[in-house]
Every structure is written in C-alpha cells, then in structure tokens.
Amino acid sequence: xxKKLFIPGPVPVHPDILAAMATPMIGHRMKEYxxxxxxxxxxxxxxxxxxxxxxxxxxSAFGVMEGAIRNLVGKRCANFCNxxxxxxxxxxxxxxxxxxxxxxxxWGRPVTPEAVEKALxxxxxxxxxxxxxxxxxxxxSPLREIADVMRSFPxxxxxxxxxxxxxxxxxxxxxxxxxxxIFGVQKAFxxxxxxxxxxxxxxxxxxxAAMEGRGYYxxxxxxxxxxxxxxxxxxxxxxxxxxxxxxxxxxxxEGLETxxxxxxxxxxxxxxxxxxxxxxxxxxxGYESLxxxxxxxxxxxxxxxxxxRLAEAGFAFDDGYGKIKGQTFRIAHMGDMTKNxxxxxxxxxxxxxxxxx
Ligand SMILES: Cc1ncc(COP(=O)(O)O)c(C=O)c1O
Numbered sequence: 001x002x003k004k005l006f007i008p009g010p011v012p013v014h015p016d017i018l019a020a021m022a023t024p025m026i027g028h029r030m031k032e033y034x035x036x037x038x039x040x041x042x043x044x045x046x047x048x049x050x051x052x053x054x055x056x057x058x059x060s061a062f063g064v065m066e067g068a069i070r071n072l073v074g075k076r077c078a079n080f081c082n083x084x085x086x087x088x089x090x091x092x093x094x095x096x097x098x099x100x101x102x103x104x105x106x107w108g109r110p111v112t113p114e115a116v117e118k119a120l121x122x123x124x125x126x127x128x129x130x131x132x133x134x135x136x137x138x139x140x141s142p143l144r145e146i147a148d149v150m151r152s153f154p155x156x157x158x159x160x161x162x163x164x165x166x167x168x169x170x171x172x173x174x175x176x177x178x179x180x181x182i183f184g185v186q187k188a189f190x191x192x193x194x195x196x197x198x199x200x201x202x203x204x205x206x207x208x209a210a211m212e213g214r215g216y217y218x219x220x221x222x223x224x225x226x227x228x229x230x231x232x233x234x235x236x237x238x239x240x241x242x243x244x245x246x247x248x249x250x251x252x253x254e255g256l257e258t259x260x261x262x263x264x265x266x267x268x269x270x271x272x273x274x275x276x277x278x279x280x281x282x283x284x285x286g287y288e289s290l291x292x293x294x295x296x297x298x299x300x301x302x303x304x305x306x307x308x309r310l311a312e313a314g315f316a317f318d319d320g321y322g323k324i325k326g327q328t329f330r331i332a333h334m335g336d337m338t339k340n341x342x343x344x345x346x347x348x349x350x351x352x353x354x355x356x357x
Contacts, residue, residue: 003316006345008135008164008292009187011335013243017191020246021239028238034230040241041227043248044197047256048181049172052199055223056244058237061163061184064196066092067218068129068180071208072157073098075126078119080111082141083134084322085161093129097213101125107324110141110287113149120153127157133165135187136321138294138330139283140165147176157207163187166197167251168263168291168334179204180220185240188263188291190335191247195240200224250336263290266333266342273346274331277356282328291334294320296327301353303329309352315345 005012026032041054048054057064069077069092077098079090082105093100103119105111111130120128128150133140143160150158157179162171166183173181179201186193200208200220208220216222222233251259270293271281282294297303303319303326310317320328333342350357 001314003311003314004341004344005316006332007316007318008330008332008334009184010193011187011190011332011337012341013190013192014247014250014336016250017243017246020242021192023239023242026238028231028235033236033238036238036241036245037232037236038230040245040248041230043245043252047167047248047251048199049170050174050181050199052173052201053205053224053227055198055200055220055227056232056236056241057196057198057218057223058194058232058234058240059196059218060193061161061182061196062088062092064182064198064218065089065129065161066096067215067220068159068182068198069093069096069098070218071211071214071220072159072180072204073100073127074207074211076100076124078103078116078125078128078156080116080119080128080130080141081105082109082111082137082139083107083131084136085163086111086129086131086134089129089131089161107137108139108282109284110139111146113142113145116146117149117152120149120156125156127159129159129161131161131163132171133162133289133291135164135289135292135330136294137282137324137328138289138292139287140289141287143171143176147178150177154203157204164289164291164334167256167259169260170256173199179207185244187332188334189244189247191240191243194237195244262338263334266337266339267291267293269339270331270333270342273342282324292330292332294328294330297329299356301329301356306349306352310345310348313348313352315348317345 077100185191
C-alpha cells in the first residue's frame with residue numbers, strides 16, 4: 001500500500017516529476033545530454049547563488065561527502081558533530097585514512113560560531129565539515145555566523161552538507177564562502193533519491209589538484225574536466241537529471257522567495273500544532289529546523305503504535321533516529337508539501353489518538 005511520506009526524506013514526489021523521469025532515454029555523450037546538463041547546472045547556480053562549479057554525481061549524499069574528504073582534507077579535519085549524520089561524517093573521515101577530530105555538541109544543540117573559532121584557532125586544521133541541518137535532531141546550525149568566523153581562516157576548507165536544507169531557505173554559497181556545498185535531492189528538492197549535487201570553489205579545485213589519493217569516482221578534477229563539456233566523468237542518472245530539470249522549472253515558477261516563505265510557514269505551523277498539544281521541541285530554542293520538526297515525546301505517546309496505525313491509514317511517520325529513537329519523533333515539512341498535506345497527517349493522528357485533539 002502506498003504511504004504518504006512524512007519522514008525526513010525521501011519525501012513525496014510530484015506526479016510531474018515522475019512523468020519527467022519517464023522521458024525516453026538519451027546517451028550521455030549525445031548533444032541532448034550536454035544541453036540538459038548545461039541547463040540544469042546553470043539553473044542550480046541560480047538556486048545556490050554561486051558562480052562556483054556545480055557538479056552532478058550519481059550517488060547518495062554520503063558518496064560525495066566521502067569524496068569531499070578525499071579531495072579536500074590534507075593535514076587534519078575538524079568535524080563538527082551534533083547528531084547522527086555529523087557523527088557519521090567524522091567516522092567516514094577517519095575511514096578515508098585522514099587525521100581528524102570530532103568537536104562534539106550535545107544532541108539538540110547547534111554547532112556554534114564560538115566553537116568553530118576556538119577549534120580553528122589552534123592552527124591544527126586545514127579543513128572542516130559542518131552539517132547545516134542535522135536531520136537526526138531537527139537542529140539548524142547558524143550558517144551565516146559560522147561563515148563569518150570562517151572568513152578569518154582562509155586556508156581552512158569550508159565543507160558544508162546542506163542535504164536537508166538546500167532550496168528551503170536562502171543559502172548563498174558564494175556569499176557564505178563555502179568551498180564545497182553538498183546535497184542529495186530526496187529531501188528539500190523532493191526528487192527520487194540517487195543524485196547528489198555539489199559545488200567546488202576555485203580554492204577547492206586548487207586544493208584537490210595538490211591532493212593525493214582522490215580516487216576516481218568522486219575526483220573533483222575529473223568532474224571539473226567533464227563539466228567543461230557539460231558532462232560527467234561516468235554515466236549519470238539521466239532520468240533523475242530530467243526530474244531535476246522539471247523540478248527547477250517548478251521552483252522558478254513558484255519563485256524562490258515564495259518557496260522559502262512556504263517552508264518558514266510550514267515549520268511554524270508544525271511547531272505550533274505540536275507545542276499547543278504539550279510536546280516540547282527537541283532543538284535548543286532558536287535553532288529549530290525549517291524543513292523538519294523534531295519533538296520530544298513529552299506526552300508519553302506509544303510511538304510504535306502510532307507509527308503502525310498511521311501506516312495502516314496510509315502515512316509514513318518517523319519515531320526518531322539513532323540514540324533518540326522512541327524518545328523523539330520527527331515530522332518532515334519540506335519539498336513540495338503544503339499545509340493541506342500536514343492537516344491530513346494531523347487529522348489521521350487525532351483519529352488514532354483522540355486525546356491529542
Ligand atoms: C544531513 C544529512 N546528511 C547526510 C545524509 C546521508 O544521505 P544519503 O543517505 O543520501 O547518503 C542524510 C540522510 O538522511 C542527512 O539527512
């Protein structure tokens with residue numbers, strides 16, 4: 001049975017996108033592909049507000065997150081960790097054989113500019129990783145303030161995961177000085193999974209050129225050389241790129257400002273619905289995500305039962321991630337979602353647990 005997805009990715013995919021994915025196949029060395037690639041990357045530059053290179057990788061996000069480590073971490077990496085995905089990125093950094101330290105924050109807390117300043121002032125690092133929107137905890141770290149700190153460390157690569165935030169709010173990659181910004185498409189872009197977009201600044205490409213052990217599949221220089229021909233180093237997920245093309249058209253038709261405002265409104269709506277029913281929000285106040293809401297189960301709801309009953313009613317619901325599973329739950333409000341979608345979920349919750357009305 002089809003379940004409407006309220007989990008933090010993948011999220012529901014609009015029928016226009018599914019139709020775009022059924023476009024008859026082309027070869028990636030044909031001029032039709034170069035046209036598609038060029039159109040998609042130039043539109044993505046408008047969304048990302050960047051003149052940096054924008055590359056398309058056929059992979060889930062962690063492929064490129066590992067690639068960024070292989071290409072950009074030389075001496076030592078500072079991995080800022082405030083949840084499951086940032087913890088995992090630290091682990092990936094070590095598994096790539098790189099020297100790295102995890103600078104840890106309690107789950108629910110943001111990464112702070114002060115901590116970034118303190119860590120980088122040691123002079124130990126030539127690279128850092130940051131997850132803008134920790135999907136496991138629903139915490140959005142203050143990217144602009146952290147970017148301000150990064151300006152004092154021009155030799156430190158600023159590698160940012162915007163997997164669950166890109167396109168839901170303004171993230172001006174160049175103005176923020178991000179060297180490599182990475183995101184999968186199954187979250188705020190509301191596409192089927194399988195495509196990851198990443199940027200590379202001039203500095204990043206220079207760093208990569210001097211790096212040994214970049215491997216092949218995620219070699220930034222291979223991507224750069226192929227991009228000059230509006231192409232990719234190996235066969236790309238062409239159907240997904242058609243889907244991205246269609247989604248970018250839809251995004252510009254909605255208007256980026258309107259899209260950002262819709263996400264702000266939806267976030268406020270979900271927070272209001274939950275707090276008015278006695279649920280506390282898990283993140284520190286002021287750092288709640290704009291794309292998903294993570295709440296503490298302060299009402300003592302049997303989340304396993306709720307999840308099961310919602311599934312029977314046709315809704316996919318998330319009962320927390322990693323070590324906070326069961327103590328928290330998460331509701332996604334990203335991509336193409338509207339208030340009506342959330343009202344459907346809320347009505348279903350109340351039908352199952354009338355005490356939450
Ligand atoms: C913030 C963040 N980073 C990375 C990932 C990993 O993405 P993928 O499973 O596409 O590799 C996720 C997945 O949920 C995520 O939310």
